[in-house]
Amino acid sequence: MIKILLVLLFSFNLQAECFQVETKIIFDSKPVLAKETLCSLVDSEKMLFYVSKTCSSQQCEILKRTPAPLKINGYYQNLGSPGFKLCEALGGVPQIYEFKKKGKDWESTDRCMFGKSDFVEISFLSLRWKNFISTK
Numbered sequence: 001m002i003k004i005l006l007v008l009l010f011s012f013n014l015q016a017e018c019f020q021v022e023t024k025i026i027f028d029s030k031p032v033l034a035k036e037t038l039c040s041l042v043d044s045e046k047m048l049f050y051v052s053k054t055c056s057s058q059q060c061e062i063l064k065r066t067p068a069p070l071k072i073n074g075y076y077q078n079l080g081s082p083g084f085k086l087c088e089a090l091g092g093v094p095q096i097y098e099f100k101k102k103g104k105d106w107e108s109t110d111r112c113m114f115g116k117s118d119f120v121e122i123s124f125l126s127l128r129w130k131n132f133i134s135t136k
Contacts (some may be wrong), residue, residue: 015042016056024106036117038099041124047122050099051108052117060118062090062125067132075135076123083122086129087112094122 018039024031039056041049052131054060072089075082084094097119100106111119 016040016051018053018056019101021101024098025095026101033099047127049121050111051120051124054118055120062092062112062114062116062120065090067129069134070129070132071134071136073135075133081110081122083110083112083126086125086133087122089127090125092119092125095119115120 016039017076018037019115020035021038023034023036023038026032036059037053039051041051041056043049052060058064070086070089072085074080075085081094087094090112092114095111095113096108097111098106098108112122112125113119
């Protein structure tokens, strides 16, 4: 029953708006700049999350995946970000991510990359998976 509610919550209550941004990540200690499409999702609780265009339409693999029990050793330890640990446990690559909308200042968040172009904000993953994480 809980799984059905979570699928409904994350499949039907999201409204997406997409726009072009300039992006910056640090790779090998150097900034990498690019232009890409970024989408903002607003859920039924009016929480804002950033995702790739494919994830905004629920077409990326990570959002098609039904949350299930997930064991993450050291999830609550002081060293390392729990969100980054979750991202890695799900097969993604965590990144600190900056983006700039035209005429605006740089904004910063973190994201979990899946493949070359699919990503979701780590806070979105954390919200979706938090009830399924165990350390034992």
